[in-house]
Amino acid sequence: MSAALHRIDTLAPRAEASGTHIAIAGLTKTYKTRGGSVPSLKPIDLNISKGEFVAIVGPSGCGKSTLLKLVAGLLPATTGTITIGGVKVTQPPDGVGMVFQSPVLLPWRTVRDNVLLQVEMRGRPVAAYREAAARLLHTAGLDGFEERFPWELSGGMQQRAAICRALVHDPEVLLMDEPFGALDAMTREKMNAELQRIWYETRKTVLLITHSIPEAVFLADRVVVMSSRPGSIEAVYDIDLPRPRDLSVMGEGRFVRYTQEIRKHFFAQGDLDH
Amino acid sequence: MTDTLLVQSTRANVLSKLMSMDAIRPLILVAVILVGWDLAVRLLRIPPYLIPAPTLVIEQVIAQWPMLLRETMPTLTATLGGFALSALVGIPLAMLIASSKTVESYLYPLLVFSQSVPKIAVAPLFVVWFGFGVLPKIISAFLLGVFPVVVSTVLAFKSVDKEMIDLARSMRAGGLRTFIRIRLPHALPGIFSGLKVAITLAVVGAVVGEFVGSNSGIGYVLQVANGNFDLPLMFAALFVLSMMGVILFMALDAIEHFLIPWHASRRPDPNSGT
Structure with missing residues (x-):
């Protein structure tokens, strides 16, 4: 061709x-x-x-x-x-950070806490990653939604939050x-x-x-x-x-x-x- | 001009707003039932030894209030004791059943079998074993309350999304972290639905216990009133018992509201006009 x-x-x-x-x-x-x-x-x-x-x-x-x-x-x-x-x-x-077919956000956590879940689950100090989480949420256009719950977000916003969660611990592989x-x-x-x-x-x-x-x-x-x-x-x-x-x-x-x-x-x- | 219009429309809406308040609605229904009951008793000339008029019952509630309140205490103790035991035994048992197929196959059929035994038939046995104290009533309340707790909790722990667990694993979280941060919060709504059924059944269980061997408690009052054909007192006792059930249920509902503010059933109704 x-x-x-x-x-x-x-x-x-x-x-x-x-x-x-x-x-x-x-x-x-x-x-x-x-x-x-x-x-x-x-x-x-x-x-x-x-x-x-x-x-x-x-x-x-x-x-x-x-x-x-x-x-x-x-x-x-x-x-x-x-x-x-x-x-x-x-x-x-x-x-490694992973993004799944569905956002898999925890409904009892705010968007920010969902992003920080990655760090908590890995047993790393959460305070050290707050800035990274804020920066990622800003990059993903989720400013002002940090304190909202997942069900208050559209499907696209939920998946963007999930991508932030996959990146917050600065993995080498996505x-x-x-x-x-x-x-x-x-x-x-x-x-x-x-x-x-x-x-x-x-x-x-x-x-x-x-x-x-x-x-x-x-x-x-x-x-x-x-x-x-x-x-x-x-x-x-x-x-x-x-x-x-x-x-x-x-x-x-x-x-x-x-x-x-x-x-x-x-x-x-x-x-x-x- | 617009202000006066607003005031007028507000006044016109006061009644419809009052009608639409969640707390008012059941009271309206109760009032309708009471009026219907009163009318039926008067129009059909039903004698008080079959069905007493609501006024008679209310009079009896007021007249016997100190006695009714005093007799409520042992029933309340047995109910709360049985309920607490249901939660303390039921939830860990359900977690055990949900965590292992082997445990499930051993325990679940036995549990269903035990539930099929009519409690009222074995209640006299508890009197023989444990005497006339509060213990047999607590056990009776526990036996009725534990089953819904176990069934709901097993289902709640089993219904965690596979993707949520994959997410936890991809974050290298251990079993305890996954349990505390994902499995338990996810199961809470299910656990509470079991607890809410359990608290109302625990009231029934406590009364059943009092029926067969007691000289105190609302169950005892019911027995005595029934024996004397004192139907107003019997209805008054039933009223007090129901109020106890309602108050306990609402208390549990408030705790649930506090612990699970994120649940779908708590979200604002998008169709409501506010």
């Missing part, structure tokens, strides 16, 4: 110079059910560099959420290894599991723009799971396409679009070509959700 599209068939890390941050090698996951063992992930190999934004797209049930839970140390791997910063993941690692899946299309685009801005300011290593191809292309340095049952990596795309990106980039020719190229994988598989 277009020369601007650069498909990488080898799964080697793109920029070894900046250092591999997350290394996934030979990772498989098999669920044991009453009907026998169900393979969820075929061997996955993926390296993510420090400060890189990687998005994983795939159809429903391709195991992309399972992959994220494995990286987060919430599930044990069947075979293979994951290392973050050279340390093997056997339990939830320290320098893991996001379809964080905007429950939002309407307009709010979602706005959230994409904001997440991009937050990432641009903080330069965390980000692994984002999504089933929205435009979202993946808009946000990521690399888009990993997964095929379904059992999940495996089908292709990896380098997204060569200048940063910072704003939402108008979605109308540009290069952007559209990326999304078309990625979408072909799903048409070939015969199932595309959303």
